[in-house]
Amino acid sequence: MRGALGLYFRYISINVKSMMQYKVSFLLTTIGQFLVSFNVFLGIYFLFSRFSSVKGFTYSEVLLCFSIMLMEFSLAECYARGFDAFSGMVRKGEFDRIMVRPRNEILQVLGSKFELTRMGRMLQAIVMFIYGISVSSINWTPGKAITVVLMIISGTVLFTGIFLIYASLCFFTLEGLEFMNVLTDGAREYGKYPVGIYGKRMLQFCTFIVPYALVQYYPLLYLTGRVSNPLYIFIPLPAILFIVPCYALWRYGVRHYKSSGS
């Protein structure tokens, strides 16, 4: 286990070093990431300057919701980016090389890419989070702080799981499937509002099928004081279980992998 971690950090440091060779490009891409999510923020700002609240959620509450979702997403994207580029790895037959090495495949795929540029998005999320907290009227208690931490951890795991599905499907299709974007980019894009505003059906889907609501809507209800049951603190935790079927799919894919490279 310690060897694996050491190897992983070694991969990361190589990735970061190689990225730092192109400093200007790195800086510009990071700024670009910032700008793209800044657009989304401006959209929210102007909508709320017109409507003031949506289904009872105020501007500051939506900002909190959006910033936490964005943090989860950019953390997952930062280190699980290797899954995103996985279709290329399968197509070029690079996965064969990975399989002959005496190390875990996931570790190597994760190590193949580390996107530090996603920090642009992360920065945006942190700024919004601080701003959201300062204008909101939430009474912070230790329980609520723990809720936020659990939301971020579980959400990151959840998004990692979705990236893992995306990669696993490449074993069968060779090509990345565009509609998987709905679950990743779509969730980031529409997760800026609490899932509850999309209606009951969407809430059910996001609770039982892909548990976004567990890391977003329900804990937010607790944070904003709409419910006071302390059990809500731990509601993000079950979302971590989502990774289990994703991992099973990955194992299945690895077992059925046929080399396609040239």
Added chain:
Amino acid sequence: MNKYLSFFRLRFIMGLQYRAAALAGIVTQFIWGFMEILVFRAFYTANKAAFPMTFTAMTSYIWLQQAFLAFFMAWFMEEEIFDAIINGNIAYELCRPIGIYEMWFSRSVSNRLSRAVLRCSPILIVAVYLPRAYRLSAPKGWLEFVMFIVTMLLGLLVTVAFCMLIYILSFFTISPQGLRILFLSCSEFFSGGVIPLPFFPDRIRAVMELQPFASMQNVPLRIYSGDITGDQMIKAVLMQIFWLCVLIGVGKQICRSVEKKIAVQGG
């Protein structure tokens, strides 16, 4: 002229080949459109009076936007052109007895057209048969429909002319990445890609409507459902023509000066 038409035809047929990708794209855009409608529905129920358009105009706006995404999204740019500039293949294109601006222009237009042709009809058909609250309604009248088609084509040309500026400016920087993101995120925001222009406060909107970005998707999508009518419509069309001429003029001018002192990268 003929040679640019054949470039156009070639690209168009090529674009029609990727049907599986188109299918996946259609499903994605459909879900995207649906989510977008749910968002605006939530805002609509929150405060009907503050909603700047009728809700049917809003749903039509969203479905048409999704169906003709390939027309107006500036970020559908061609990697091949950027690659040619970076790796030096541009030298071959410069050898040909054709204008590089015209060639890339016709190529981009046909790429976007073929993409939209493959993708629009399934989205439009499904959107027409949705339950009343979510459906794409008929255009307001014949005049609006004709003007919708005309302004949509103008909007497509303005979008392409804007993208041409990005291609040409990347001759000056070795890594076009940063320039590209900056231009694209501006155009997405100011053209009404994040939220439609009527949702902005009046003062800001007045400034935005003068920009070239407002001549892209904003005009046709709002004419269709009667959100822009009468004098406003005529003014919007004139703005489109004005910006099209300016963008093409500026683009060609820069292109000519670039061609004179181009340094080919790589080998």
